[in-house]
Amino acid sequence: MTITGEEALRRAAPAAVVARGVTKVYGQGDAAVHALRGVDVGFETGAFTAIMGPSGSGKSTLMHCLAGLDSVTKGEVRIGDVDITRLNDKQLTLLRRDRVGFIFQAFNLLPTLSAEQNIMLPLDISGRQADPELFKVVIRTVGLGDRLKHRPSELSGGQQQRVAVARALISKPQVIFADEPTGNLDSRSGAEVLSFLRTSVRELGQTIVMVTHDPVAASYADRVVFLRDGVLVTELVHPSPQSVLDTLMKLEG
Numbered sequence: 293m294t295i296t297g298e299e300a301l302r303r304a305a306p307a308a309v310v311a312r313g314v315t316k317v318y319g320q321g322d323a324a325v326h327a328l329r330g331v332d333v334g335f336e337t338g339a340f341t342a343i344m345g346p347s348g349s350g351k352s353t354l355m356h357c358l359a360g361l362d363s364v365t366k367g368e369v370r371i372g373d374v375d376i377t378r379l380n381d382k383q384l385t386l387l388r389r390d391r392v393g394f395i396f397q398a399f400n401l402l403p404t405l406s407a408e409q410n411i412m413l414p415l416d417i418s419g420r421q422a423d424p425e426l427f428k429v430v431i432r433t434v435g436l437g438d439r440l441k442h443r444p445s446e447l448s449g450g451q452q453q454r455v456a457v458a459r460a461l462i463s464k465p466q467v468i469f470a471d472e473p474t475g476n477l478d479s480r481s482g483a484e485v486l487s488f489l490r491t492s493v494r495e496l497g498q499t500i501v502m503v504t505h506d507p508v509a510a511s512y513a514d515r516v517v518f519l520r521d522g523v524l525v526t527e528l529v530h531p532s533p534q535s536v537l538d539t540l541m542k543l544e545g
């Protein structure tokens with residue numbers, strides 16, 4: 293029997309995040325918008341997965357539902373062994389704080405804190421200590437050694453996003469959700485940030501799920517899943533910019 297690359301990936305690693313039958317309807321009656329119509333998808337532990345699709349296909353909605361930032365109308369979302377759709381607000385807040393990392397398009401750093409203080413903030417808030425070895429590895433990985441005392445305003449956009457990447461990595465979350473992490477960066481800084489994400493998957497075994505519009509960004513992932521009209525329609529394993537672009541053109545055509 294031939295095993296496809298995708299099957300091999302699935303067999304090698306259990307899913308860190310699983311969505312089953314996820315439906316999301318915004319509004320009611322005539323004004324109802326069916327943003328997700330029964331999405332089934334798994335995201336492997338230690339893999340980098342991109343979510344793509346035409347504008348309005350439901351990418352951000354799916355990511356928000358996976359990360360517990362938005363509620364589902366129907367269906368189940370598991371992060372590890374926890375069905376997050378059954379948690380109350382307080383439990384969800386703790387789960388996001390302790391098990392999930394976020395990287396957004398706007399870097400979301402606190403302007404009065406240094407790079408190092410921004411990186412440590414989530415751990416400080418939850419009263420946890422950083423693993424000193426991991427801190428060294430993360431700082432080396434994202435190349436911020438000589439910038440740790442700088443404030444965000446003294447850093448370039450690419451450097452600020454590297455701080456946000458380090459902040460997401462330092463708490464060893466079960467999964468990092470990245471929403472257009474290179475959307476505000478020039479192509480060189482974007483490539484650097486994507487390389488750091490790739491390295492964190494390879495060297496730290498980090499699980500990453502990223503929403504992007506950019507075929508080049510998506511090509512850094514191990515796998516790309518494609519949405520259209522709120523449904524998962526296809527996926528690519530070991531994507532190239534060209535194969536992602538071709539698939540998108542077919543979906544939009």
Ligand SMILES: Nc1ncnc2c1ncn2[C@@H]1O[C@H](COP(=O)(O)OP(=O)(O)OP(=O)(O)O)[C@@H](O)[C@H]1O
Pocket residue numbers: 318319325326327345346347348349350351352353354
């Ligand atoms: N809060 C909301 N209230 C009502 N409709 C919404 C809301 N958020 C999203 N939608 C609708 O749900 C659908 C999916 O939106 P979503 O933002 O998830 O798509 P997307 O693929 O991320 O789009 P884009 O690529 O343009 O960012 C769209 O039709 C959108 O208008």
